[in-house]
Amino acid sequence: MRSNVVASSLALGAAFMAGILVSPQLRQLVPEAHAEAAPLSPMMIDLTALNHEALPSTASPELRAKTLVVTDNATVGIQSGNVPKHIHRHSDEIQYIVEGSGAMWLGGERKDFKPGTLIIIPRGTPHAGTLVTAGPVKAIVIKIPPQAKDDIVLVD
Template sequence: MRLNRMSLGLFIAVAFVAGIIVSPRVHHLIGEAHAQAPAAATLQPMMIDLVALKHGDLPGTPNPEMNSKGLVTSDNATIAIQSGNVAKHNHPKTDEIQYIIEGTGAMWLGNERKEFKPGTLIIIPKGTAHGGSIVTSGPVKAIAIKIPPQPAGDTVFMN
């Protein structure tokens, strides 16, 4: 019985958080960060083979070590595939979730160096330092989810 109550409580908490993430009305109430986000396209059903996408297949970025391609844009979040490395930084207005698909190494997460490997899920609350990876096998390829969509100027590089 205790396990069922705990499972029910966990389910309710996850459902509540999911409702906040997907509710445009809640994001409207949050304010300016949402207003500055890029306009969203209508979502289309699709399947994407992320394993088949290689570093060189992805468009370059201003960071010469990072390639990235946006996959999904909505009013509430963006999802991109990233390959490469970026210096230690934070996002003051955007939460980020990364899922490592390929590559191993260590990166800054807050004030600690944390190891990662394929299958690692990295939760990065807004304002948390991250990046500056030491790659032991790579390039590192990850899915990056930004909530809400990252506004221009929301990357602050750190020493």
């Protein structure tokens, strides 16, 4: 039963990502397309093999992350861990919780999440900090348009 839920959740996340990456409407909504993207290649990625320890460390000591797909319109990555409360001025963020459960800041509220939760974070929305009740927490993260390196502003 649990494997069916995980498989369904992963399939839903993959279909969602594919729609974002190829949507012609998205190209019209995102005028600041980045020219750094390489052409997409067919591939399969085993997300279950990408546990917290297998992901590269980041500037945030509690966060590990890996970018999986880069296009002119969006990036798709996987992350595990915590970050301080922050905003992105120029990128919208979508997170799909693959593993783990807990709570995070979203805007001015603490919100619970569990596997299968889709979190929509419009640009300018403060978000952060996972209170883990079952972990580790692993999420697929989509940034539209791709997040610039300087597009993280810490907030109180």
